[in-house]
Amino acid sequence: MFETDFSSEAYLNMQLLRFTTAGSVDDGKSTLIGRLLYDSKSIFEDQLEAVERDSIRRGNEQINLALLTDGLRAEREQGITIDVAYRYFATPLRKFIIADTPGHIQYTRNMVTGASTSNLALVLIDARNGVYEQTIRHSYIAHLLQIPHLIICVNKMDLMEYSEETFNKIREDFLAMSAKLSIPDLRFLPISALNGDNVVHPSENMPWYTGPTLLHLLETIDITSDLNRIDPRFPVQYVIRPISDEFHDYRGYAGRVAGGSFAKGDHIIALPGMKESTIESIDLFETSVPQALTSESVTIRLTDDIDISRGDMIVKKGNLPSVNQEIDIMICWFNEKPLNPAGKYIIRHTSREARCLIREIDFKMDINTLEHNRKDLTIGMNDIGKIRIKTTQPLFFDSYFKNRITGSLVLVDEGTFETVAAGMII
Amino acid sequence: MTAYRINHLSELENESIYVMREVAAQFENPALLFSGGKDSIVMVHLARKAFWPQKLPFTLAHIDTGHNFEETLVYRDKLVEELGARLVVGSVQSSIDEGRATEESGFNASRNVLQTVTLLDTIEKYKFDVAIGGGRRDEEKARAKERFFSHRDEFGQWDPKNQRPELWNIFNGKKRVGEHFRVFPLSNWTEMDVWQYILQENIEMPSLYFTHRRKAFLRDGVWLAWAPFMKLKPSETVIEDDFRCRTIGDITCTGLSPSKADSLVDIIREIAATRVTERGGRSDDRRSEAAMEDRKREGYF
Known part of the structure; x- marks a missing residue:
């Protein structure tokens, strides 16, 4: 166990890394997560005992680490992962949030969900099978969702006699296949999740591999540039107006910085009114702070009394987002009811809500071959496609490639209120 | 200062405050479920930060099993007075007296399960359209599958196999009449995070x-x-x-x-x-x- 003092300054100041894992049960994904948690001593005794009891009851010979992550009764009974499960662990260097997502084709929506908030994706490949359709699908989603870092774990190396040749072949196949994808940071790792090779401890079975272990990579990959720190964007979430004697004239715009930074004294423009003002103060519970950076939740006060409400956006002069009602997006469809080309949908984008209709369906993506299909334009469950929408009010946005917060939206069905699609603005 | 502001606790705090503000913006009549435990105490602290200098835009709701630690009630009443907050109490004893819940018997008898009846009755009685809870995904494996914004049908039921996808930081709180939401702002916190945050913020426990x-x-x-x-x-x-x-x-x-x-x-x-x-x-x-x-x-x- 860690001998470090968790109340010390260093432990109150750790970085947080969110990552997602993709691969089917057969690729050993749950086993890998179980291994990470087990070898980093993040599994508690009572959890382990419960898994041991369960493994024996199910007639498994070894402890089935997959049972640690499959939380729902149906998952445990069927031996599959149905929904995104979140797992937490910490090492002396970082805190981690794992979005464990199922790899089956019918659950693409879960992988997209897990990918949307991740800094990093782990894609598992079974060394015996090599690169196949599912690998392409998972890598494409990592690319589509613009996950900054991708680690390809070639698993079950123990079943291929820890062969360097097998590993190199899979790496070359992957590189050839992924030439069409933009993946900023790509790494390959030969592992055996079952035996723990190169997961937390370096493998003695693969002396030819001299790179870092998986955990070491997770602990050290630089994530400081994963967020947009350049273009200042502040979607207003809520207007704070205390009706009290002490704060009679207080009017603060509460929100979370979605890009760049804001400082006291900055000249700002409020969209859609294009009204200009100056930041009087950035408040954070009883105190003011000199500036607010990307991802910080603060309250901004302005020198002028201008009309701003939820759904408006505060930006800076000289750096405006796109303002438009006709928008091209890549969508991933989540609902059993396919996209209705004549339908209207509710759109949620930052703190703004509008309605939209479908102008055009450009193509459907064949995510196994990465070809654009322009003949069959039915966008059904788990399909990905490019469409153009027209919104009832202008949205203030950046391309998803530039900013994952101001470039993303969801479509909501007007009848059932279900979230039916995720959209990435091109 | 810069180092302090990008740490994991700040990131979790920023996320939770964002979620609280979404609740206030998207719902008409929110309740914050307050048990007097550390998670609900941290939630109240985050809510104060989210809306300062405004008072909490939430009603505090305590589901009282009648089997409380005395200290919990003292702490609760003091906090309510300090915040000038509105408190409603749903009583499991009343649910039993009204015949809506049946007391368990035997050595392991507990009113824990019975709280569900009282909780749902309280939500209905006060017409809360959302109840903010202190549940964390690291607590238990079924909770690990929970959304931040968790939809409940008109019977208050959770359907884990048919949850709304939740992407980025976009939360869909749309619902039909009679349905409600449970929202879990502390979803991504671990037990250790909670205590480290209590230490960092010097919250009285x-x-x-x-x-x-x-x-x-x-x-x-x-x-x-x-x-x-x-x-x-x-x-x-x-x-x-x-x-x-x-x-x-x-x-x-x-x-x-x-x-x-x-x-x-x-x-x-x-x-x-x-x-x-x-x-x-x-x-x-x-x-x-x-x-x-x-x-x-x-x-x-």
């Missing part, structure tokens, strides 16, 4: 979390607080020793840790060294592998 002398007895490997209404098996004896609560719930099912931790730093050290989850001491979770999932489906916290 109920004395139950620190070491104190208490009468207790051992059952199935778990130390339980002794209270006059609890039935003892012949083999069980009540002893008095130094204990602290790791979670605070209904007295009948809250496990105690033998502990001499009398400061936040001691507690953090103790958690760092412990090898048992905090719910390992909750006898309500030990009933079966899927005990939590089953309760949650029916509308539990």
Whole structure:
């Protein structure tokens, strides 16, 4: 166990890394997560005992680490992962949030969900099978969702006699296949999740591999540039107006910085009114702070009394987002009811809500071959496609490639209120 | 200063405040479920930060099993007075008296499960359209599948196989009449994060979390607080020793840790060294592998 003092300054100041894992049960994904948690001593005794009891009851010979992550009764009974499960662990260097997502084709929506908030994706490949359709699908989603870092774990190396040749072949196949994808940071790792090779401890079975272990990579990959720190964007979430004697004239715009930074004294423009003002103060519970950076939740006060409400956006002069009602997006469809080309949908984008209709369906993506299909334009469950929408009010946005917060939206069905699609603005 | 502001605790805080503000913006009549435990205390602290200098735009709702630790009620009433907040109490005893819930009997009798009836009744009585809860995904494996914005049908039920996808930081709180939402702003926090945050923010905590002398007895490997209404098996004896609560719930099912931790730093050290989850001491979770999932489906916290 860690001998470090968790109340010390260093432990109150750790970085947080969110990552997602993709691969089917057969690729050993749950086993890998179980291994990470087990070898980093993040599994508690009572959890382990419960898994041991369960493994024996199910007639498994070894402890089935997959049972640690499959939380729902149906998952445990069927031996599959149905929904995104979140797992937490910490090492002396970082805190981690794992979005464990199922790899089956019918659950693409879960992988997209897990990918949307991740800094990093782990894609598992079974060394015996090599690169196949599912690998392409998972890598494409990592690319589509613009996950900054991708680690390809070639698993079950123990079943291929820890062969360097097998590993190199899979790496070359992957590189050839992924030439069409933009993946900023790509790494390959030969592992055996079952035996723990190169997961937390370096493998003695693969002396030819001299790179870092998986955990070491997770602990050290630089994530400081994963967020947009350049273009200042502040979607207003809520207007704070205390009706009290002490704060009679207080009017603060509460929100979370979605890009760049804001400082006291900055000249700002409020969209859609294009009204200009100056930041009087950035408040954070009883105190003011000199500036607010990307991802910080603060309250901004302005020198002028201008009309701003939820759904408006505060930006800076000289750096405006796109303002438009006709928008091209890549969508991933989540609902059993396919996209209705004549339908209207509710759109949620930052703190703004509008309605939209479908102008055009450009193509459907064949995510196994990465070809654009322009003949069959039915966008059904788990399909990905490019469409153009027209919104009832202008949205203030950046391309998803530039900013994952101001470039993303969801479509909501007007009848059932279900979230039916995720959209990435091109 | 810059280093402090990008740490994991700040990131979790920023996320939780964002979620609280979404609740205030998207719903008409929100309730914040307040149990007096550490998670709900941290939630109230985050809510104050989210809306300062405005008062909380939430009603505090306490689901009272009638089997409370006295200290919890004292802490609750003091906090409500300080905040000038509105408090409503849903009473499990009333649900039993009205015949809407049936008291369990036997040695392991607990009012934990009965809380679901009272919780749903309270939501209906006050027409809350959302209830903010302190549930965390690291607590239990069924909770690990929970959304930040969790949709409940008109029966208050959770359907884990048919949840709305939740992407980026876009939360869809749209619902039909009679349905409601449960929102969990602390979803991504771990027990350690909660205590580190309490230390960082210097939040006052109920004395139950620190070491104190208490009468207790051992059952199935778990130390339980002794209270006059609890039935003892012949083999069980009540002893008095130094204990602290790791979670605070209904007295009948809250496990105690033998502990001499009398400061936040001691507690953090103790958690760092412990090898048992905090719910390992909750006898309500030990009933079966899927005990939590089953309760949650029916509308539990």
